[in-house]
Structures are given as structure tokens and as C-alpha cells.
Amino acid sequence: MARLPKNEEVGSKQFADFDLGGKTFIVTGGARGLGLALAEGLVEAGGRVYCIDIAEEPDEEWKVAQKRVNPAWGGRLEYRQQDVCDTENLSRIIEETADENQQLNGVIAAAGVNQVTPAIEYSAQDASKLLAINLTAVLETASSAAKMMIKYKCGGSICLIASMSGLVANKGMKSPVYNASKAALIQLAKNLAMEWSLPKDESTPGIRVNCISPGHIITPMVEENFRQQPELKDLWRKENMMGRLARPDEFKGAALFLLSNASSFMTGSNIVIDGGHTAW
Ligand SMILES: NC(=O)c1ccc[n+]([C@@H]2O[C@H](COP(=O)([O-])OP(=O)(O)OC[C@H]3O[C@@H](n4cnc5c(N)ncnc54)[C@H](O)[C@@H]3O)[C@@H](O)[C@H]2O)c1
Structure with a gap:
């Protein structure tokens, strides 16, 4: 049986499997919050990272993160303004990014919105609007990226940002469509993984697809x-085993793991990081 090629630098360089030097990534929803923290993690590992977000200007925290980039580590943080629901222009930006770099090695789909409204009051229009961002645009992001990974024969890794809200109903938060959209992403990752993980031919590696929840x-x-609901702060704190809420940077390691060679045999999975919230 043919042996799979190994990362040549393992053993001769620290954390070689996590090294993203010379690689290109896209993070949707990267203007702030979780998307930005994950983007920064990829940059720290040497990646060139393009944040795509609807905000005309990225948040102040993005600008601070860009100033923090250490050029000696080889990474770069870029910003492209784009509504992910405008799928034609989203695909164009993904294509331009890949063409400019002659590769696309990974994508994190983090753009998402929540709407708290009891199910019985939810309008069909509002539900479609949320699903267009949280589900359809994620499929579009992943598909456009996969086309580029196939075009440039570079393989790649795609990470969908789902949520524990895709596994449980959050106490106190009436967000039926949001939760359903996140459950859909956990399933979508499995289907995309099934379609894309197998190498297409000798020279076209497969594309891995996983979720973080x-x-x-x-x-x-x-x-x-x-x-809107100040009482949620205490309620949610008590609902997990650690008695606190998370910081965005506590997910950087998992994203780096998924987008790097360190997770080379992982596809179709969902990494739940919730301080034990769903474990009891
Ligand atoms: N904060 C949490 O507790 C939590 C928990 C689980 C999952 N998530 C998920 O993490 C992701 C990031 O959320 P966050 O908490 O950082 O929220 P956030 O609101 O701070 O960030 C979301 C980003 O998505 C962008 N965005 C929204 N609609 C967009 C569109 N149409 N086109 C392009 N960009 C758009 C926003 O401008 C924003 O920068 C979301 O998918 C969210 O569902 C968040």
C-alpha cells in the first residue's frame, strides 16, 4: 500500500504541523468578534488572511489586530467589504483572492446573525433573511472556495462556525431559526465532507470540511x-461547568488545528467547545 506523504519538516521545526507560512485563507465575518480572533490566530501561524465582512470599515479591534501583525512571522491581515448574501460578488472576491495568491488553502465561514423572536411571532421573511446569511451564504462560501481549491489543485480545509445552539435549545433565548440554522451547518459539514474529501485525481487533493460549535x-x-435580556448573563454562566462565558481567543487553537496539517485525517466532524455546557 502506498504511504501518504509526510510533512518533511516534522521533527526539524517547532510545531511544523501547525505552520501556515505561505498559505492563503479567507474568514467571513472577520471584521470583529469570533471571526476576527480566529483570523488573528491564522496570521500568528504565518497565514495570509483575508477577512470578508459586510461592515464598510472593520471594527477598531480589527485595526488593532492588524497593527499587532508581526511581519517577521510571515502573516498578513487584509480586509474586503462584502455582503455574503450577494453570492455573485462573494464568489468573485473568493476567486480574485485565490487568483492573486495562485492558491486558496482554507476558509472559515463565521459570518452569522441572530434574531431573538418567539417561534409563533417569527415572520417567514425574517426567517428567510436569517437563513440566507447563516446557511445559504455558508454553502456559497464553501462551494466557491472548493472550486478554487480544485482549480489550483492545492486541497484545503473548510471550517464552518456552527454553535452548541445547533445541538441544544439555549435556556432563556427564543431563537428558533438561529438554532435551526446552526444545526443545519453541522449536517452541511458532513455532506460537504462526503462530497469533497476524496482526492479528485493524483494531482488534486481532497478538501476537508469540519465545524466548530x-x-x-x-x-x-x-x-x-x-x-435585550440582562438576566441571560447569569443564567448562561451557571449553565456550563466552568461558571463563566468564553472569550473569542479561546477558539483560536481549534481553528488553527482544523486549518493546518495537524488535523490532516479529520473531516466531517464537529468540535464542541462549550465549557461543558452540553455535557451535563
Ligand atoms: N458569540 C457567541 O456566543 C457564539 C456562539 C456560537 C456561535 N457563534 C457564531 O460565531 C460567529 C461569529 O459571531 P460573533 O459572536 O463573533 O458575532 P458578531 O456579531 O460579533 O460577528 C459577526 C460578524 O458577521 C458579520 N456579518 C453579519 N452579516 C453579514 C453578511 N450578510 N455578510 C458579511 N458579514 C456579515 C458582522 O458584520 C460581524 O462582523 C457567528 O456565526 C455566530 O453565530 C457565536
């Missing part, structure tokens, strides 16, 4: 939940 993280999205 975070628990409650303090980001602008959750701060908005707390503005």
Missing part, C-alpha cells in the same frame, strides 16, 4: 442579547 462567547452578538 462554540458555547456562549462574549462578542458584540451576545452583548446585544444581554442588552
Whole structure:
């Protein structure tokens, strides 16, 4: 049986399997919050990272992160303004990014929104709007990226940001469509993994697809939940085994793992990181 090629640098370089030097990545929803923290993690490992977000200007925290980039480590943080629901232009930006770099090695689909509305009051229009961002645009992001990974025969890794909300109903938060969209992403990752993980031919490696499902993280999205329902802060803290909410940077390691060679045999999986919230 043919042996798979090994990373030549293992044993001669620290953390060689996590090295993203010379590689190109896209992070949707990367203007702030979780997407930005994950993007920064990839940059620290040497990756060239393009954040795509609807915000005309990235948040101040993005600008601070860009100033922190250490050029000596080889990474770069770029910003492209784009609504992920405008799928034609989203595909164009993904294609331009791949063409400019002659490769695309990984994507994190983190753009997402939440709407807290009881199911019985949810309008069909609002439900379609949320699903267009949280589900359809994620499929579009992943498909456009996969086309480029096939075009440039570079293989790649795609990480969908789902949520523990795709596994449980969050106590106190009436967000039926959001939760359903996250459950859909966990399933979507499995289907995309089934379609794309196998190498296409000798020279076209497969594309791995996985999810990260975070628990409650303090980001602008959750701060908005707390503005609407201040009692959620304490309730959610008590719901996990660690008695606190997460910081966005606590997910960087998992994203780096998924987008690097370190997870080369992992596809179709969902990494749940929730301080034990769903474990009891
Ligand atoms: N914060 C949490 O507790 C939590 C938990 C689990 C999963 N998540 C998921 O993590 C991801 C990031 O969320 P966050 O908490 O950092 O929230 P956030 O609101 O801070 O960040 C979301 C980003 O997505 C961008 N975005 C929204 N709609 C877009 C569109 N149409 N086109 C392009 N960009 C768009 C926003 O501008 C924003 O920068 C989301 O998918 C969210 O569902 C968050």
C-alpha cells in the first residue's frame, strides 16, 4: 500500500504541523468578534488572511489586530467589504483572492446573525433573511472556495462556525431559526465532507470540511442579547461547568488545528467547545 506523504519538516521545526507560512485563507465575518480572533490566530501561524465582512470599515479591534501583525512571522491581515448574501460578488472576491495568491488553502465561514423572536411571532421573511446569511451564504462560501481549491489543485480545509445552539435549545433565548440554522451547518459539514474529501485525481487533493460549535462567547452578538435580556448573563454562566462565558481567543487553537496539517485525517466532524455546557 502506498504511504501518504509526510510533512518533511516534522521533527526539524517547532510545531511544523501547525505552520501556515505561505498559505492563503479567507474568514467571513472577520471584521470583529469570533471571526476576527480566529483570523488573528491564522496570521500568528504565518497565514495570509483575508477577512470578508459586510461592515464598510472593520471594527477598531480589527485595526488593532492588524497593527499587532508581526511581519517577521510571515502573516498578513487584509480586509474586503462584502455582503455574503450577494453570492455573485462573494464568489468573485473568493476567486480574485485565490487568483492573486495562485492558491486558496482554507476558509472559515463565521459570518452569522441572530434574531431573538418567539417561534409563533417569527415572520417567514425574517426567517428567510436569517437563513440566507447563516446557511445559504455558508454553502456559497464553501462551494466557491472548493472550486478554487480544485482549480489550483492545492486541497484545503473548510471550517464552518456552527454553535452548541445547533445541538441544544439555549435556556432563556427564543431563537428558533438561529438554532435551526446552526444545526443545519453541522449536517452541511458532513455532506460537504462526503462530497469533497476524496482526492479528485493524483494531482488534486481532497478538501476537508469540519465545524466548530462554540458555547456562549462574549462578542458584540451576545452583548446585544444581554442588552435585550440582562438576566441571560447569569443564567448562561451557571449553565456550563466552568461558571463563566468564553472569550473569542479561546477558539483560536481549534481553528488553527482544523486549518493546518495537524488535523490532516479529520473531516466531517464537529468540535464542541462549550465549557461543558452540553455535557451535563
Ligand atoms: N458569540 C457567541 O456566543 C457564539 C456562539 C456560537 C456561535 N457563534 C457564531 O460565531 C460567529 C461569529 O459571531 P460573533 O459572536 O463573533 O458575532 P458578531 O456579531 O460579533 O460577528 C459577526 C460578524 O458577521 C458579520 N456579518 C453579519 N452579516 C453579514 C453578511 N450578510 N455578510 C458579511 N458579514 C456579515 C458582522 O458584520 C460581524 O462582523 C457567528 O456565526 C455566530 O453565530 C457565536
